[in-house]
Amino acid sequence: MSAAGPDTPPSTAAPASAAVTRLKLTNFRNYAELDLSLDARPVCLFGANGSGKTNLVEAVSFLGPGRGLRAAGADAVRRHMAEGPADIWAVYAEALTRDGPVSLATGADPADPARRRTRLEGAAATQSELARLFPMMWLTPREDRLWAGPRADRLRFFDRLVLAGEPHHGQTAIAYEKAMRQRQRLLDQWAETGRIDPDWVHALEREMASAGTALAAARLDALVRLQGEIDERPETRFPKADLGLEGTLEAWLAEGLNASEAEDRFLDALAGSRRRDSAAGRSLTGPHRTELTARHRAKDQLAADCSTGEQKALLLGLALAQCAALARARGAAPVLILDEACAHLDAARREGLAAAILEVGTQAWLTGVERQLFEPFGAQAQYVEVENGRAGAVS
């Protein structure tokens, strides 16, 4: 075996986490024009309510895969003015990535301005490529009620954590959902007309089984890695969580079934549930029904039963642990957007947050109403003041 065997730790000199070095906005939300030059340090945005902080980090979230942190359509983000909406909007960025410096542009498709088009180095970019180059995670005030809210939101949040380390996870999820919707349509027609083509349903179930198994396997992998990171971490200001995934496929895989056995079993389960799914009007089994559970370890309490502040701290702890886990496993941490995360933290936790971010070495984007909230970063962050659709770096 050569000297550079599998036990050699990843070189610390390797290009680390993705970092935006220039961000240009045109007619994006309340920004007519913005051109920010940045370095790889965390970015702290401060300004009054309604000044455009969330809009700015939303633009950053548009560099990764998906529809960004507000899940907004292309039409919602173009700037509205008194005279009506602007024609063309765009987000342009230059960034350091694992592939070196790249340029990325996303904005209204000139051929159809109601749609969004993304170009990487001037060429069309796939979602998986974006996920590989700009792994990204975010916590916004929307996630405040995550633990007590709907199951599907929690699963979506967890799938985003998985996607930050597994760039194909998003496409797999889309493939699964698509096959499931197609199958359900056939089962709905069955209920209406009494006619069904079993070969067609079976072909769709094969797609569901293969994508579904890949989904569950990626989630389980991520969960094991994340829980390992949490367990090994020194105690910090953020509480430790014990996580679980409750889902049929995840359970089979956790029991030790290999992927192809689990896939076969899921395929059988789907064939056996056609009548039930047809009557119910939706698919009753599969990884779209998986539940993410979390317990506050120190309190031995379900996350949903914790106080609002504790729930938020648990989430922050999870996001930070996932960043650290990915930095360890992949040599690069995802970009971490924390919108208004500091507002409800006491001084000690704000210090803990800054320390954790600086240790992982990610370009985190933080927002808050006052600059003082970011004091613990000192000179190790860059500061941007936001004022009514304008933003500029301040020293």
Added chain:
Amino acid sequence: MNQASGPEIERLIQLLAKLPGLGPRSARRAALHLLKKREQLMEPLAEAMGEAAAKIRACAECGNLDVTDPCAICASQRRDPKVICVVETVGDLWALERASAFKGRYHVLGGVLSALDGIGPDQLNVAKLIERAGREETSEIILALNATVDGQTTAHFIADKLEGASVDITSLARGVPVGGELDYLDDGTLAAAFKSRRPA
């Protein structure tokens, strides 16, 4: 309705806007361009379109578009009749021909299964494929369908339907990225995908 131009121009713009890749704005630009280049472009284009509409038909054997039926590929003695490559659209057939990756014959399905779009087995050219697969001379069917959910579902479906026929069923392997569409792949990738095809 645009007050500045007459109904003829409006109709032209509306029709152009139905072309793939053209929105209302680019359709307006195309219409203006055509009107400006009336002799060099608009009239020859109208003539070419009229002729194509009158003469081009779908090959009853494979579904390809040509002025003859059977099409030039089906009629050619130089194409291997033992191997049939199944594609979604004539556009995919053209992509494979551009890459010169394949010397057999084709079968154009005319789409892929999509319950949400109301496209079922009856809307696709499947029955004819089963008939062709059952012929003595046919030995291999290559499923060259796009690596999309609908493309792969259709591939599974056809593979099941062809189970009774004594032919090898293969599909394009490595090289076709997930979510990839044949039409957008470069020629080298397509040739590699043909070489490394695998049992479906």
